Amino acid sequence: MGSTTIPAGTKWWNGGKSPFNVSYGKVMMWYFLMSDAFTFGAFLISYGTIRFSVNNWADPNHVFNSFPFAGHANLPLAFVSLMTFILIFSSVTMVLAVHEGHHMNKKGVEKYMIMTIIGGAAFLGCQAWEWTHLLTGEHVAMLGDGTLSVLPTTVKMNPWGADLSHTEMMAALQKTSHEQLVAIASTLHHGAEAAGHHTASTLTNQQLIEQISASGLHATHTGPIAFGGYFFGITGFHGFHVFSGVIINIVMYLKTKLGHFEQRGHYEMIEKAGLYWHFVDLVWVFVFLCFYLV
Numbered sequence: 001m002g003s004t005t006i007p008a009g010t011k012w013w014n015g016g017k018s019p020f021n022v023s024y025g026k027v028m029m030w031y032f033l034m035s036d037a038f039t040f041g042a043f044l045i046s047y048g049t050i051r052f053s054v055n056n057w058a059d060p061n062h063v064f065n066s067f068p069f070a071g072h073a074n075l076p077l078a079f080v081s082l083m084t085f086i087l088i089f090s091s092v093t094m095v096l097a098v099h100e101g102h103h104m105n106k107k108g109v110e111k112y113m114i115m116t117i118i119g120g121a122a123f124l125g126c127q128a129w130e131w132t133h134l135l136t137g138e139h140v141a142m143l144g145d146g147t148l149s150v151l152p153t154t155v156k157m158n159p160w161g162a163d164l165s166h167t168e169m170m171a172a173l174q175k176t177s178h179e180q181l182v183a184i185a186s187t188l189h190h191g192a193e194a195a196g197h198h199t200a201s202t203l204t205n206q207q208l209i210e211q212i213s214a215s216g217l218h219a220t221h222t223g224p225i226a227f228g229g230y231f232f233g234i235t236g237f238h239g240f241h242v243f244s245g246v247i248i249n250i251v252m253y254l255k256t257k258l259g260h261f262e263q264r265g266h267y268e269m270i271e272k273a274g275l276y277w278h279f280v281d282l283v284w285v286f287v288f289l290c291f292y293l294v
Helices: 024-051 078-102 106-136 165-174 178-187 194-201 205-214 227-258 260-264 268-293
Strands: 139-142 148-151 219-221
Touching: 078 106, 078 268, 106 227, 106 260, 106 268, 139 194, 148 165, 148 178, 148 268, 165 268, 178 205, 227 260, 227 268
Parallel strands: 139 219
Antiparallel strands: 139 148
16 A cells, blocks of 8 residues: 655645634643643632631631731731732733734833743742741641640641630640740740740749740641641642743743844744733632632
8 A cells, every 4th residue: 555645835724714813822822721720720629629618727817917027017918919919010011021022122022021020030939938937937736635836837737727715725835845835935036036945944834834825825726737738739839830931931031132033023922921921820819819818
């Protein structure tokens, strides 16, 4: 059976007009974004299922109330609002970069791509600070044995449960070991003063209990483990997308700087990178809603 030779330059579509009113590259980008949307959707639906089946879930007003260089000021959702503003602003600069590309303005594309890259990097820096604060922060919570302990927020430990009543806290303090009482008392000195820790270690258990109870220390029950797993998993997955977008935008900036798109006669690659970046911003809106507002 002989093989059929296909002449070079054969046009596979002879129907007059392409069934899609966009280029092949844009169609494939939309397919990719659609599949990625299904992935994020599955994660968020799974999170919602667990979130609303558990009564003792973490209160975002307590979890996300810190701000860099603000000490222990209680600023619920202020920092994540700043993160959201940064990401939305970077989406605006990406729109402007695409607009300049339509007008074949190389300098304009370069300017707005740099601003978009800075916005993405700033968002990642904010997320790194937030993760560090949660993973290394000192939160006092009651363990299953009825004692108090200083705990971080991890994928295996969630100190953001329901608040302890005064009666529950006093009972838990009576059961808590001297070492943990010293650690808890040290958090009253923000956990950073060695002198404060040394002073606390010389006190008796009863003196430590009186000092802690008089301080108005906020303590909680331990919450469901799923909170940390979902939070770090989904925000980390989104952060990876932002990181990928920043790398793509850097490549697009360099190609613009080298004049590659001028040689092609169009800036469609900037537009395709913009589609991905807008998708990342849109997903953050849903992540923000699920974790920080609900």
